[in-house]
Amino acid sequence: MQGKALPGFRDFYPEELALRNHIFATWRAVATRYGFEEYDGPPLEALDLYTRKSGDEIVQQLYAFRDKGDREVALRPEMTPTLARMVAARAQALKKPIRWFSIPQLFRYERQQRGRLREHFQLNMDIIGEASALADAELIAAAIDILRAFDLGPQDVRARVSDRRVLRALLMGAEIAEGQLPAALAVIDRSERVPKNVLEEMLKESGYGKRETAAVFAVAELRGIGDVSAALGNVRGGEEAGEPLRQAIAALEAMGLAEFVTVDLTIVRGLAYYTGIVFELFDAAKELRAICGGGRYDGLLAAFGGTDLPALGFGMGDVVLGELLKERGAAPKASTELGAFLIAVSGGEDLTTVLRLAHALRDRGVPVEYGLRHSGVRKQLELASARGAARAVIVGPEERAAGVAVVRDLKAGTEAKVPLEHLLNGFFD
RNA sequence: GUGGCUGUAGCUCAAUUGGUUAGAGCGCCGGACUGUGGCUCCGGAGGUUGCGGGUUCAAUCCCCGUCAGCCACCCCA
CATH class of the missing domain: 3.30.930.10 (Bira Bifunctional Protein; Domain 2)
Structure with a gap:
């Protein structure tokens, strides 16, 4: 495609x-x-x-x-x-x-x-x-x-x-040679994903004996700072090697995490x-x-x-x-939130008022949209709703004569007549 | 890089053992509706069935290749 x-x-x-x-x-x-x-x-x-x-x-x-x-x-x-x-x-x-x-x-x-x-x-x-x-x-x-x-x-x-450093101390404490460490790390890294017999085979190929192999698996199974500290207590230099990890964990505990x-x-x-x-x-x-x-x-x-x-x-x-x-459904849905969608009932003066209103509101930082092509009120309301506008502002000949506009809350479905002066100053009520 | 599975409208899927103008729902556009939305009804646009080749009277369906997606390995970001 x-x-x-x-x-x-x-x-x-x-x-x-x-x-x-x-x-x-x-x-x-x-x-x-x-x-x-x-x-x-x-x-x-x-x-x-x-x-x-x-x-x-x-x-x-x-x-x-x-x-x-x-x-x-x-x-x-x-x-x-x-x-x-x-x-x-x-x-x-x-x-x-x-x-x-x-x-x-x-x-x-x-x-x-x-x-x-x-x-x-x-x-x-x-x-x-x-x-x-x-x-x-x-x-x-x-x-x-x-x-x-x-x-x-x-x-x-x-x-x-x-x-x-902890891994190293534990493995070397089990008398695994420096040169054999990479194989042990590779096995420990995969210990949750790869079957045990395959891992044993990997170690065998790297020259590990029964005892060393068991030591590697024992290290991989350690969980929690308590177990790790205990294991470190049994090896040379373990105490020292474990100090940073202990400190970091203690700090995270203090933070409540x-x-x-x-x-x-x-x-x-x-x-x-x-x-x-x-x-x-x-x-x-x-x-x-x-x-x-x-x-x-x-x-x-x-x-x-x-x-x-x-x-x-x-x-x-x-x-x-x-x-x-x-x-988790934690993603946001809309990218912009329209404060108002303006509707001109007919062309001519209604539209002129809508344009004036739109610009005044935009100058005050209110996100505003209106129909770029004239159509019926029904169509325009549909568009307003599809845009996710909070409210529609309807301007028709009757409203203009009275110096007001109809502000319709699109979620609640309620309407109120609001003086044009208020709207021009960015107020919807 | 290696291996496996999959590939039909924007999306989710149909299409009798290969059978002729490839369908539906949702979405989109328009209309019913000429001052009031999310409903309903009607109509429309949109596919060289991923692409190329082969087998066949006939291929969305079978075979090969290729591309793309997914999964595992590898590797890690």
């Missing part, structure tokens, strides 16, 4: 744009409430900004091409490299910690599925220059509060929090650059993909050639969130 957008790209008809605007407005409101400042960067970047730090996998999924100036360029697939570049350029001048957010449109050439397109908008919130676990808690709280602002509660969404939060070590996050606490937010039924994901990436800024600042952040896409809101 022709006349459609490219695969994985969306047309935003008014109804869909209303939802998108609603999402953006809520994102901005909560981010601002947390003291974050908005920034943006270019949607097109030099290709090597991504090839330098990301793996081949990412590079294959890039929308990349050579521009007319013979530069290798790419549409941005994520915001973090741009952020790192911008912060690095002014690292000395910016007061720390930096709290910034952005709502970039990101692009990735992938086979599309539900909740995964080739383009999406993603709120990014990052804190740079703060190593304290309170910063981790702050970001997780912001992510949860965004969902609360959409009227979603703990029965709708959950945050699952883990920490790579405990019922949203679960400590769950199966949250690994794919990206190799995460170094500490990582988290994801899911719909409670887990029917959809993750709504949001993020964590601490302390080494990354230095890797981009900047100052070595600790950093953390998360991304929250508009696609999965939009699906969730539509499912």
Whole structure:
């Protein structure tokens, strides 16, 4: 079929744009409430900004091409490299910690599925220059509060929090060698989706024995800060490794968000650059993909050639969130709310009065519409109602002679005669 | 990138084992209704059945290819 957008790209008809605007407005409101400042960067970047730090996998999924100036360029697939570049350029001048957010449109050439397109908008919130676990808690709280602002509660969404340092301490405490960690992480990451025998096979291929395999599964099954702390108590360096996670969880409890939060070590996050606490937010039924994901990436800024600042952040896409809101019926319906629809009973003087009235009301900020082509009162009322106008203002020869207009409340169906003078000043009664 | 399922008006679906002008409801436009809406009735527009090829006297239906959508994997945003 022709006349459609490219695969994985969306047309935003008014109804869909209303939802998108609603999402953006809520994102901005909560981010601002947390003291974050908005920034943006270019949607097109030099290709090597991504090839330098990301793996081949990412590079294959890039929308990349050579521009007319013979530069290798790419549409941005994520915001973090741009952020790192911008912060690095002014690292000395910016007061720390930096709290910034952005709502970039990101692009990735992938086979599309539900909740995964080739383009999406993603709120990014990052804190740079703060190593304290309170910063981790702050970001997780912001992510949860965004969902609360959409009227979603703990029965709708959950945050699952883990920490790579904890995972590492537990696994190495079970005498799993450094070089064998990636296999364990891969298995833990998949432990809820892949059958156990397949996972055992994966570990076996990586040289795991019975005892080590059992240890990996034991770690994957830990839930809650209590269990995790207890397990950490049995391994060398465990106490220390668990401290940031304990602090972050305690902070979230103090904020009253405990019922949203679960400590769950199966949250690994794919990206190799995460170094500490990582988290994801899911719909409670887990029917959809993750709504949001993020964590601490302390080494990354230095890797981009900047100052070595600790950093953390998360991304929250508009696609999965939009699906969730539509499912919950939490999406807004109308994009504009008309204050009044003006109706001229006949042409001539009635219309002149309607035009004068319309302009006066618009000058006062009242959204107003009227029929652009003359038709019967019935037709015009129909249009007024279809437009979702709150009221219709009917102007006919009789009313004009009396210096009034009929104001009809379209929801209640009641009518009143209102002096034209009132209407011209923006009053409907 | 790999595999599976699906593809008929804007939307939801029909069309006897392949059978000739592909239908309906909703929506849209117009009318009944000439100073009062959301009802009702009537009429209209809108499809080269995703596209291309093949089999057949005949294809929406069967076969192949392709494109698109969905699902799983991969990967994660």
